[in-house]
Amino acid sequence: MAILTAPVQALAAVWSMVVGLRVTITNFFKPQETIHYPRQEVPPSHLDSFRGHIELVGTDEDPAKARCIGCGLCAELCPSFCLKVVAEDLPADPTVSYESHNGADQLMPRPKFKAPPPSQAQPRKLLSYHLVYHTCSLCGLCVQNCPAGSLRFSHDVYLAGASRGRFEFDLMERLRGQAAHGGPKGGKAHA
Amino acid sequence: MNGSSLAAVAPELLRLGVGLLALVGFIAANGMLLLYVERKVAGHVQRRPGPFEVGPHGLLQAFADAGKLVGKQLATPAGADGLLFWAAPLMAFMPVPLMFIAIPFGENLFGLQTNLGLVLILSFAGFNVLALCLAGWGSNNKWSLLGAARAVSQAVAYEIPLLLSVLAVALMCGSLDLRQLAGSQGGWPWQWNVAVQPLAFFIYFVCAVAETNRAPFDLAEAESELTAGVHTEYSGMGNGIFFLAEYANMIVVGCVATALFLGGSQGPFAPGPWWFLAKMYLLVTLVIFMRWTYPRVRFDQLLNLNWRWLMPLALVNLLATALAVKLAG
Numbered sequence: 197m198a199i200l201t202a203p204v205q206a207l208a209a210v211w212s213m214v215v216g217l218r219v220t221i222t223n224f225f226k227p228q229e230t231i232h233y234p235r236q237e238v239p240p241s242h243l244d245s246f247r248g249h250i251e252l253v254g255t256d257e258d259p260a261k262a263r264c265i266g267c268g269l270c271a272e273l274c275p276s277f278c279l280k281v282v283a284e285d286l287p288a289d290p291t292v293s294y295e296s297h298n299g300a301d302q303l304m305p306r307p308k309f310k311a312p313p314p315s316q317a318q319p320r321k322l323l324s325y326h327l328v329y330h331t332c333s334l335c336g337l338c339v340q341n342c343p344a345g346s347l348r349f350s351h352d353v354y355l356a357g358a359s360r361g362r363f364e365f366d367l368m369e370r371l372r373g374q375a376a377h378g379g380p381k382g383g384k385a386h387a
Numbered sequence: 388m389n390g391s392s393l394a395a396v397a398p399e400l401l402r403l404g405v406g407l408l409a410l411v412g413f414i415a416a417n418g419m420l421l422l423y424v425e426r427k428v429a430g431h432v433q434r435r436p437g438p439f440e441v442g443p444h445g446l447l448q449a450f451a452d453a454g455k456l457v458g459k460q461l462a463t464p465a466g467a468d469g470l471l472f473w474a475a476p477l478m479a480f481m482p483v484p485l486m487f488i489a490i491p492f493g494e495n496l497f498g499l500q501t502n503l504g505l506v507l508i509l510s511f512a513g514f515n516v517l518a519l520c521l522a523g524w525g526s527n528n529k530w531s532l533l534g535a536a537r538a539v540s541q542a543v544a545y546e547i548p549l550l551l552s553v554l555a556v557a558l559m560c561g562s563l564d565l566r567q568l569a570g571s572q573g574g575w576p577w578q579w580n581v582a583v584q585p586l587a588f589f590i591y592f593v594c595a596v597a598e599t600n601r602a603p604f605d606l607a608e609a610e611s612e613l614t615a616g617v618h619t620e621y622s623g624m625g626n627g628i629f630f631l632a633e634y635a636n637m638i639v640v641g642c643v644a645t646a647l648f649l650g651g652s653q654g655p656f657a658p659g660p661w662w663f664l665a666k667m668y669l670l671v672t673l674v675i676f677m678r679w680t681y682p683r684v685r686f687d688q689l690l691n692l693n694w695r696w697l698m699p700l701a702l703v704n705l706l707a708t709a710l711a712v713k714l715a716g
Contacts, residue, residue: 206696213681220432220680229434 243351249329249363250339251350252371260375262368263346266320270338270347278328279338286319313343322368329363403488406498410487417638418631419449425675432679459623464527467620471525476621476628479518482511483635490642491566493652493660504565505553508643509546512598515636516542519600519607519617522629526620534616537686538607542598544693549594551701552587555708556580556647565643569651574658579650586704588648590697592670595640597689599633602678606686641670 231238252262266283339347357363423438423446430437438445463469489504491497501507516539523535557563559580560571572579581588597604608616618626645651645666654662684692 216680217676220676223434224428224431224676226434228431228436230436232436232439 238353240351243353246349246351246353247334247336248350248352248355249327249332249334249365250347250367251374252325252367253346253348254371254375258375260372262322262325262371263344264322264325264342265317265344265346266322267317267343269341269343273337273341275335275337276331276333278331280324280326280328282323282325283320284323286321288318317343325367327365327367329365330360403499406488407484410484410498414483414487414631414635414638418634419453421634421637421671421675422449422452422630424672425678428672428675429679432676453627456624456627461625462622464620466527468525468527471521472620473525473625475518475522475525475617476625476632478521479515479632480628480635482514483632483639486511486639487635487642489565490639491569491646491651492642492663494570494658496652496660497566500564500566502562502564505557505563505568505643505647508565508639509550509553512636512639513542513546515598515632518632522617522621526617528620530613530615530619531617534607534609534613534619537609538600538617541600541604541606541689544690545594545597545604545697548590548693548697548701549598551698551705552584552590552594553643553647555587555701555705556584558705558708558712559583565646565651569646569653572650572653574650574653574655576650579648579653581648584648584704584708586700587708588644590701590704591644591648593692593697595644596674596677597693599636599640599674601633601637601674603681603683604689605678605683606689609683637671637674638667641667641674644670 252264255261255263264281264283266281268281268283271277271279271281334349336349339349426448427437427445436445438448441448441451463472486508488498489501489507491500519538519542520535523531523533523538526532556568560568562568562571568580576582600607606616607613608618613619618629621629642663645663649666649670650662652658652660652663654665
């Protein structure tokens with residue numbers, strides 16, 4: 197039977213090559229997908245999935261104020277030790293019963309890498325939030341685990357620099373600057 | 388040399404000399420042009436601009452590339468056979484102008500009229516295999532040697548159906564003279580040999596792509612496996628000459644296909660060299676598009692395609708043509 201089927205298969209194979217040529221020729225005449233970088237820039241709508249360095253997310257009421265509750269989980273989790281969070285305790289609200297910090301009052305000690313949600317945490321005031329980007333591996337553990345949804349990846353595609361200092365960020369200042377320029381508002385924490 | 392001694396030179400010789408000179412210029416210009424076209428086609432097929440920065444729309448990119456190649460150091464690898472190593476690129480390029488000399492670009496635009504034009508082209512085309520073989524052997528490099536082994540087995544295999552398909556047309560017209568072969572066809576597409584011999588044209592085209600080591604039959608280069616095959620050790624213009632020879636060979640096979648199958652310089656309305664060039668560049672563009680469309684074939688696929696399909700088909704086609712010519716004559 198091979199003598200009958202083989203020519204048919206061969207003709208089908210030849211036809212598939214014509215189909216392949218049609219694909220490349222139609223693509224040849226379609227508009228280009230790339231941009232001429234120094235003269236053009238990527239439209240912001242194409243940057244949604246870009247994972248730049250992390251940035252703070254502002255609250256809905258005040259975009260210049262971070263949602264951060266100062267728990268420090270991100271700095272604790274960071275495998276590259278590139279986050280430095282400084283916060284101070286605020287007076288506790290007597291109407292709320294908070295989870296204890298050390299877990300001494302619980303039968304089971306709380307896992308180290310876990311923070312209570314904002315409503316059950318002792319209120320803290322974020323004083324400073326520093327990112328040392330040149331050691332960051334963009335693993336995203338901080339973004340994933342932030343209990344307050346206060347971290348996300350920025351879409352800064354064009355970040356470039358010639359010194360280490362260029363990659364050390366004061367993220368609170370950055371957030372204030374963004375809010376002043378009407379930059380990214382609060383909203384979704386991460387995609 | 389005064390005027391009278393110039394007149395004493397045989398006009399045939401003068402024509403040959405001027406023709407060769409013009410053809411070398413034609414080849415060099417085409418090398419630049421095809422380099423640009425190839426990169427532009429590659430770019431646009433993949434939805435990107437291709438060369439764009441040097442000159443308007445990257446038009447001067449080929450000159451920049453050529454300048455870079457010429458400026459590079461020519462290094463001979465340690466342990467290589469210097470003579471063979473440097474003979475190879477020369478041997479790849481030198482037969483190329485000779486192949487062009489028998490090609491009838493127009494009614495009276497040709498370097499040399501010979502009744503063995505087709506044989507001349509096919510025999511000089513064989514030098515390319517020798518050049519690749521020498522390059523592979525002389526480089527003292529395992530990739531080069533493997534590439535050369537592939538190139539030789541491929542070229543030897545594909546030369547046979549190529550010859551057989553060309554022979555079918557030659558039988559039909561009773562001549563090996565390219566000018567006569569082209570002239571025996573009419574102006575309209577249905578009067579061309581491709582209308583009578585579509586199978587021979589198909590076989591010729593596939594074999595020609597394989598003979599010139601173009602994708603999808605570029606196993607001799609196979610950069611993912613053999614870095615660059617036979618070109619691995621060549622730097623600067625050594626590599627550049629191989630590339631020039633590759634593009635020139637593409638033009639040669641395009642020219643022969645045009646003369647044999649597509650009516651040469653004949654065409655509807657105003658036959659002339661422009662028709663020849665238009666058809667030839669169309670074929671070359673098709674070859675370039677094929678490179679950016681098809682994945683490289685495996686070695687066993689390459690040889691199976693030749694020995695199990697093209698060879699028997701070419702033989703059957705030749706026998707059928709011979710029979711038809713005998714019965715009709």
